[in-house]
Amino acid sequence: MGKEIKITPTDQYIIDKVRMLRLEKEVSQKKLSEIISPSGDNSAVGKIESVSTTHKYTDHQLNLIANYFGCTVYDFYPANILNDTAQVKTRVTIPKGLGPTGIINALLEEGKFFSVPRTIRETTDYCNAYYSESRPVTDYTAILERAVEKGGLKKVELESGNVQYQQV
Structure with missing residues (x-):
């Protein structure tokens, strides 16, 4: 197994929230990648959700996603400030809270x-x-x-x- 990638808890939270919304709305990684990637990288979301990369969403990408789903960028952020200590990037098969x-x-x-x-x-x-x-x-x-x-x-x-x- 490769080196463990670390990100902030806030970045992990955002990645998980976007993934949950994407899964609930039946939007594939490829489709969401087409929306957020001006360069045409149809694997952008896959890279962000992968535990083997340091990729994360930018504010611009979050705004594009919020517009697409009809919500606000604030819907992707935690209600409370999270600890700033880096943690191992994770990807749970079925995140808690999914319908x-x-x-x-x-x-x-x-x-x-x-x-x-x-x-x-x-x-x-x-x-x-x-x-x-x-x-x-x-x-x-x-x-x-x-x-x-x-x-x-x-x-x-x-x-x-x-x-x-x-x-x-």
């Missing part, structure tokens, strides 16, 4: 969970485990069907009548 759509998008982006066929029950149980007691149990059927329509998942109907979903 059902964001969780499915995070799993699709990571590419591991749906690499094997999963039933609705397996997916629902796995995803609802992230909520614990913070929100009601969610049925993921409609979200999975949207992912099929968008081409991220394929739906396999089994002889038993059950359905499985697998990443394309």
Whole structure:
């Protein structure tokens, strides 16, 4: 494993907030990169979200993102001042606070969970485990069907009548 990259807690917070919003709104890294990168670098967001680079969002990029999502740049900053001590840059597969759509998008982006066929029950149980007691149990059927329509998942109907979903 390579050298650990360190960034400030505020930069980490901003990266996580933008990622959460991006996942909830079903915007890919590539699409958001096209919005923030005047040079046409369609991997800008991937570099920022990667734990192996020191890349972070600039104020200009945050303003472009805020305009795109219809919010303000202040929505990306923490409510309280964070410690200035550098920390190891992280990327959690499913950040706390994501809703059902964001969780499915995070799993699709990571590419591991749906690499094997999963039933609705397996997916629902796995995803609802992230909520614990913070929100009601969610049925993921409609979200999975949207992912099929968008081409991220394929739906396999089994002889038993059950359905499985697998990443394309």
